[in-house]
Amino acid sequence: xxxxxxxALNDQVLKESFSSQFYLAMASWSENQGLNGTAKFxxxxxxxxxxxxxxxxxxxxxxxxxxxxxxxxxxxxxFENIVNVFExxxxxxxxxxxxxxxxxxICLQEKDYxxxxxxxxxxxxxxxxxxxxxxxxxxLKLIGGDAxxxxxxxxxxxxxxxxxxxxxxxxxx
Ligand code: FEO
Numbered sequence: 528x529x530x531x532x533x534x535a536l537n538d539q540v541l542k543e544s545f546s547s548q549f550y551l552a553m554a555s556w557s558e559n560q561g562l563n564g565t566a567k568f569x570x571x572x573x574x575x576x577x578x579x580x581x582x583x584x585x586x587x588x589x590x591x592x593x594x595x596x597x598x599x600x601x602x603x604x605x606f607e608n609i610v611n612v613f614e615x616x617x618x619x620x621x622x623x624x625x626x627x628x629x630x631x632x633i634c635l636q637e638k639d640y641x642x643x644x645x646x647x648x649x650x651x652x653x654x655x656x657x658x659x660x661x662x663x664x665x666x667l668k669l670i671g672g673d674a675x676x677x678x679x680x681x682x683x684x685x686x687x688x689x690x691x692x693x694x695x696x697x698x699x700x
Contacts, residue, residue, distance in 0.1 A: 528592035529637045535630050536642070539649075540583045541597040542626055547576035549619060552602035553612050562609060562677075564685030569612075579652070586645055609677060610667050617660040624653040 554569035584594040606612050627649045634643035663684075670676030 528587070528590045529639050529642075531633060532637050532639045532642050533587060533592040535633045536583055536587050536592070537595045537597075539626060539630055540580055540587075540594060541599075542623055543576050543580035543583060544597055544599050545602075546619065546623060547573045547580060548599050549602045550576060550616070552604065553606065553616065556604070556606050557609070557612065560609075562681045564681040564683065564687075565609060565612070568684040568687055579649070582648075586642075590642070608672075609680075610664070610672075613660065613664045613667055617657070617664055620653065620656050620660050624657060627653055 550569050550573040554566045558566035587594040630646050
């Protein structure tokens with residue numbers, strides 16, 4: 528495997544791993560606030576990020592590279608409020624998208640077209656995740672701190688099933 532591509536893929540492993548921990552911290556905080564729907568949504572989202580990480584690890588190893596399992600920075604314990612949680616989530620997803628775009632660039636520069644093809648799954652996944660984060664944040668801004676509104680938002684999230692990128696999910700099994 529091209530060493531520059533391998534390094535960039537391992538860098539993405541670290542980012543997906545931190546995403547999983549970050550959302551786990553948000554889930555735990557939400558649970559302690561009595562926001563059980565939000566907690567359920569974030570626990571699921573944390574699992575998805577772990578899946579994103581695993582998919583990369585398997586790809587690196589299957590292609591003859593060596594996946595590096597990273598140590599992870601400790602995420603925050605406290606958050607200001609639920610709006611702050613979703614602001615941070617959106618901001619974090621935007622950072623991940625930038626990193627995926629950088630990975631695409633490196634694949635093209637190194638003429639590694641099969642990894643480029645693999646990374647396309649993450650490109651579409653990011654589009655979905657960004658859109659979801661924006662929608663939820665917009666709703667919260669509309670609610671504007673109203674307790675009844677937050678109660679309904681949280682109850683709705685309990686039933687929310689995130690859209691998954693099925694084709695890619697199957698590839699990783
Ligand atoms: Fe795996 Fe939400 O980026």
